[in-house]
Amino acid sequence: GQQVMQIPQYQHVQEGEDFTTYCNSSTTLSNIQWYKQRPGGHPVFLIQLVKSGEVKKQKRLTFQFGEAKKNSSLHITATQTTDVGTYFCAGLNYGGATNKLIFGTGTLLAVQP
Amino acid sequence: DTAVSQTPKYLVTQMGNDKSIKCEQNLGHDTMYWYKQDSKKFLKIMFSYNNKELIINETVPNRFSPKSPDKAHLNLHINSLELGDSAVYFCASSPPGLAGVLGTQYFGPGTRLLVL
Secondary structure (H helix, E strand, C coil): CCCEEEECCEEEEECCCCEEEEEEECCCEEEEEEEEECCCCCCEEEEEECCCCCEEEECCEEEEECCCCCEEEEEECCCCHHHCEEEEEEEEECCCCCCCEEECCCEEEEEEC | CCCEEEECCEEEECCCCCEEEEEEECCCCCEEEEEEECCCCCEEEEEEEECCEEEEECCCCCCEEEEEEECCEEEEEECCCCHHHCEEEEEEEECCCECCECCCCEECCCEEEEEC
16 A cells, blocks of 8 residues: 655754655655644644645745655754654545545654753 | 544543544534554544545444544544554544645544553
């Protein structure tokens, strides 16, 4: 079945350092969403990418969708302690069942002040 | 005024018991979901309902039975609980997508189930 893997599984950075998580799908995606889950919390939607090669920015966060629509990345510039949490990508399989997101394995970000 | 609410927040029970989790959304969405998040944080869809109709039923033991009395509510009943059912269960809802693009998922706060 379709798999969505994220690397790294865990990253520990010093506050102010940059952070990147990569998301790779075994199949082509029609779109990809990113979510953030704070410790003890629930996933919260960050952004959605639809077009091949699309790049979107939200303040210090930059999201990219690969040209082949099989991978995506989230880059955080100058991390802050408020960035702590698990970041999930979630893809919708191209031509697959609607309303069914496949979530990535997640990347846990720890930020040391 | 919580968008997606779940009860209870915590559930501790013995193996073999039957329990229910309730979910309500006041966002007016047609589609609701149940997700299971295990101890490794893997988040996997279990069920999806669209306007009270079951549209996604993943490979879930038939001890799990969802019920949607109306499009604002989606409950999950679990029979004969097992140790492996311990996890966090999230309810979510989403608006209709456009041109095959799935709408944003709005998650509830989660129900932390511990089976002893």
